[in-house]
Amino acid sequence: MWRLWKIIDPRTVILMLVFFLAGMAFLLHFIVYNADRFTWLNDVTAADYPSKVQAKD
Numbered sequence: 001m002w003r004l005w006k007i008i009d010p011r012t013v014i015l016m017l018v019f020f021l022a023g024m025a026f027l028l029h030f031i032v033y034n035a036d037r038f039t040w041l042n043d044v045t046a047a048d049y050p051s052k053v054q055a056k057d
Contacts, residue, residue: 032038
């Protein structure tokens, strides 16, 4: 493993990993926000999306 780090700079790998994960999080948040069911910025009440779980009587 130490030979790999002599070829590849660890700072570059960590920096690229941070940018990749931040970009992935940014992309996923926008995908979820654009879905009608999961949008959290509009005034959506719980009554608009009925639960699949049936209440016991």
